[in-house]
Amino acid sequence: MRSRRTITAFSLAVLTASTVLSGCSTGTTGTATELPPAAFVSNSEGPGEEYVIGPLDELTIFVWRNPELGAKVQVRPDGRITTPLITDMPAVGKTPAMLADDIKLQLSQYIESPLVSVIVNNFSGTYSQQIRIVGATEKPASLPYRANMTLLDAMIAVGGLSEYAAGNRARLVRYDRATGTQKEFKVRIGDLLKRGDSAANVRLAPGDVIIIPESMF
Numbered sequence: 001m002r003s004r005r006t007i008t009a010f011s012l013a014v015l016t017a018s019t020v021l022s023g024c025s026t027g028t029t030g031t032a033t034e035l036p037p038a039a040f041v042s043n044s045e046g047p048g049e050e051y052v053i054g055p056l057d058e059l060t061i062f063v064w065r066n067p068e069l070g071a072k073v074q075v076r077p078d079g080r081i082t083t084p085l086i087t088d089m090p091a092v093g094k095t096p097a098m099l100a101d102d103i104k105l106q107l108s109q110y111i112e113s114p115l116v117s118v119i120v121n122n123f124s125g126t127y128s129q130q131i132r133i134v135g136a137t138e139k140p141a142s143l144p145y146r147a148n149m150t151l152l153d154a155m156i157a158v159g160g161l162s163e164y165a166a167g168n169r170a171r172l173v174r175y176d177r178a179t180g181t182q183k184e185f186k187v188r189i190g191d192l193l194k195r196g197d198s199a200a201n202v203r204l205a206p207g208d209v210i211i212i213p214e215s216m217f
Helices: 002-028 096-107 151-157 189-194
Strands: 029-034 058-063 071-074 080-083 086-090 116-122 130-135 141-144 170-176 181-187 209-212
Touching (some): 058 080, 058 096, 086 096, 141 151
Parallel strands (some): 130 209
Antiparallel strands (some): 080 086, 170 181
């Protein structure tokens, strides 16, 4: 009798501990059922967030009336650029307007009131602005986020699902900047691509990661 009570008490303790740990884990990464559906074509097109320069972006620096101070440069992997009269200027994490202001400040030591423009010719963006698709897809990739981008747009860009993909078990991982937590959502890519279910199309956000598992059978 005493042995049975001991086992029962131990089982309850394990169950309680598991419940507490489970509750703690969902506090850092919540799982929602699904994101709200998005139309295949947005009702109104609008600008997205301000573009932030990332490593390997290609830029044109234009200095009005001083073309010799301008340059076409690629942002180095360390996030810096070098132009005439300016060495190792940090570029990553800035908008083109912010970088233009910083270059203007540096050039003010040599010329009076310089007018500087920064043009992004070829962009990759920072990781926080990319859509990353991994797992059972034809060509896993990191895609620059575009304003009003949806799940359908991303899947077209990577060539759809692979032969053994479990599209309806895919997950979308999104970082919530407001709370500093990571959230997971279910996405039904199989229904979207194979059945044309418009309710399975969802709007994406900069930094989203889409994970597509393979089918067990």
